[in-house]
Amino acid sequence: MAALSGFLRSKLFWPQAGLFHSGFRLLAGDKELLVKLRKKTGYSFMNCKKALEKFNNDVKEAETWLHQQAQKEGWNKASKLQGRKTAEGLVGLLQEGSSAVMVEVNCETDFVARNVKFQQLVQQAALCTLKHCRTGEQHQASYSKGLLPGEEILHMKTHESSLKDVLAMTIGKLGENMLVRRAAWFMISSDIFIGSYMHGTLQADLPSLTNMSFGKYGSLVVCRKTDASSTSNITELGRRLGQHVVGMNPLSVGSIEDECTGDAETRMLAQPFLLEPSLTVGQYLQPHGVQVLDFVRFECGEEIQSSETSPF
The missing domain is CATH 1.10.8.10 (Ubiquitin-associated (UBA) domain)
Incomplete structure (x- = not known):
C-alpha cells in the first residue's frame, strides 16, 4: 500500500494526467x-x-x-x-439601482457559451465592473459613463481573487480559450433612466444568475424625461429604444434636424424608428416627453478598434 500511495502521489494533480484508484x-x-x-x-x-x-x-x-x-x-x-480563435461568447447585462453595466466575454464555441461556468465568468466580469464604477470618482453631471478594455477588467478583484485568476480557472475547467473583451457602464442621477435590451437571449439555468441577462447583442440607452406629466411606461419605452439601437446600429445620438444631412442613417434621432418606420426616432419621442442622452451597443464578436492581446 505504501508503494502504491507513493506512486499515486507522483502523478499530476488533474485527472488528465492520472486518477486516484477507486478502491480506497x-x-x-x-x-x-x-x-x-x-x-x-x-x-x-x-x-x-x-x-x-x-x-x-x-x-x-x-x-x-x-x-x-x-x-x-x-x-x-x-x-x-492562447491564440485560438474566440469568435463565440456572450454579452452580459446587469442593472442595479442607479447603475448599469454591459460586458462581452468570448469563447471558441457556442456550446461552451451555454455552459453555466462560462455564464458565471460573465457574471463575475459584470460584478467587477459594477463595483469599479461605484467606487470611482463621482461627478455632479446627470450621468457618468465608462468604457473599459478587457485587460483593465481582468485586474479587478472578485470576492476571492482577481478576475484574471477566475478566467484561468474557467479555461482550465472547460478546455477552451476565452477572452474578457470589454465592458461599459453608466451611473445616473434621479432624473435619468436607463433603457436596456438584449437580443438572442439565453436563459440562465442557476438562480444565482437571474440578476443577469445574456445574449448575443445588447444595448443600454440613457434618457431624461422632459415632461413630468408624461404617462409613458418608461421601462417599456427604454426597452423599445434599446431594441432600435441593437437593430439599427446608430453611431451617435444626433438630433431631429440631422435627417436632412448625408450621414442621417448613422444618427439615432434621425433614423426611421425600428418599430414605427413612418417616424424618425426623434419624432417618435416628442409626444412621450423623453430625450435620449447617450447609448452603448455591444455585438458579440464584432470588430472593434482597440488591440486585443492574450492576458496569459
Missing part, C-alpha cells in the same frame, strides 16, 4: 468531509480525497490547496490555448 475505503466521517469539500469546491471526488489525505482531513487547508492547484492548472491550460 473511507470511514464514515471521512466520507462526510469528502462530500462537504466536493459540494463546496466543485472539484472531483478524487482530487478532494487527495487534498483531505494530504492535510489530515483539515477541510480549510484542503480547500486552499485545491484552489491553488486548480489555478495552476488553469494557467497552464490557458497558456497552451
Whole structure:
C-alpha cells in the first residue's frame, strides 16, 4: 500500500494526467468531509480525497490547496490555448439601482457559451465592473459613463481573487480559450433612466444568475424625461429604444434636424424608428416627453478598434 500511495502521489494533480484508484475505503466521517469539500469546491471526488489525505482531513487547508492547484492548472491550460480563435461568447447585462453595466466575454464555441461556468465568468466580469464604477470618482453631471478594455477588467478583484485568476480557472475547467473583451457602464442621477435590451437571449439555468441577462447583442440607452406629466411606461419605452439601437446600429445620438444631412442613417434621432418606420426616432419621442442622452451597443464578436492581446 505504501508503494502504491507513493506512486499515486507522483502523478499530476488533474485527472488528465492520472486518477486516484477507486478502491480506497473511507470511514464514515471521512466520507462526510469528502462530500462537504466536493459540494463546496466543485472539484472531483478524487482530487478532494487527495487534498483531505494530504492535510489530515483539515477541510480549510484542503480547500486552499485545491484552489491553488486548480489555478495552476488553469494557467497552464490557458497558456497552451492562447491564440485560438474566440469568435463565440456572450454579452452580459446587469442593472442595479442607479447603475448599469454591459460586458462581452468570448469563447471558441457556442456550446461552451451555454455552459453555466462560462455564464458565471460573465457574471463575475459584470460584478467587477459594477463595483469599479461605484467606487470611482463621482461627478455632479446627470450621468457618468465608462468604457473599459478587457485587460483593465481582468485586474479587478472578485470576492476571492482577481478576475484574471477566475478566467484561468474557467479555461482550465472547460478546455477552451476565452477572452474578457470589454465592458461599459453608466451611473445616473434621479432624473435619468436607463433603457436596456438584449437580443438572442439565453436563459440562465442557476438562480444565482437571474440578476443577469445574456445574449448575443445588447444595448443600454440613457434618457431624461422632459415632461413630468408624461404617462409613458418608461421601462417599456427604454426597452423599445434599446431594441432600435441593437437593430439599427446608430453611431451617435444626433438630433431631429440631422435627417436632412448625408450621414442621417448613422444618427439615432434621425433614423426611421425600428418599430414605427413612418417616424424618425426623434419624432417618435416628442409626444412621450423623453430625450435620449447617450447609448452603448455591444455585438458579440464584432470588430472593434482597440488591440486585443492574450492576458496569459
